[in-house]
Amino acid sequence: MNTDTQKRLTVRESQVLRLIASGCTYSQTAEHLGISLHTVTTHIKNLYRKLEVHCAAGAVMRAVQLQILGGQA
Numbered sequence: 001m002n003t004d005t006q007k008r009l010t011v012r013e014s015q016v017l018r019l020i021a022s023g024c025t026y027s028q029t030a031e032h033l034g035i036s037l038h039t040v041t042t043h044i045k046n047l048y049r050k051l052e053v054h055c056a057a058g059a060v061m062r063a064v065q066l067q068i069l070g071g072q073a
Contacts, residue, residue, distance in 0.1 A: 008050055009068065016043040021060045021069055 009017070012033070019029040030040045048054060051062040063069045 009047070010043075013043050013047050013050075014068070016040060017047055017059060017063055018069065020044070020056050021063065 015033060016029055019032060024032065026040045026044065027037055030037045047059050051059050053059045053062050
C-alpha cells in the first residue's frame with residue numbers, strides 16, 4: 001500500500017469516508033453532502049480502490065490504521 005494514501009484522497013472522498021465511519025448510510029451521506037446516491041457510490045468505489053479494501057468496515061479500519069480519520073470514527 002502506498003504511504004501517501006491520505007494525500008491521494010480527494011476532499012469529497014474524505015468527507016464521504018468520515019460520514020460512513022460515523023454510521024451514515026449511503027443515502028444519508030448523499031443527502032448530507034447534497035449529492036446523488038450514484039455519486040456517493042462512485043466515491044465509495046474510489047475509496048475502496050485507494051484503500052485496497054472491499055467493504056465499508058474495511059475502509060474505516062484502514063483509515064484508522066493510516067490515521068486518516070484522526071480518531072473521529
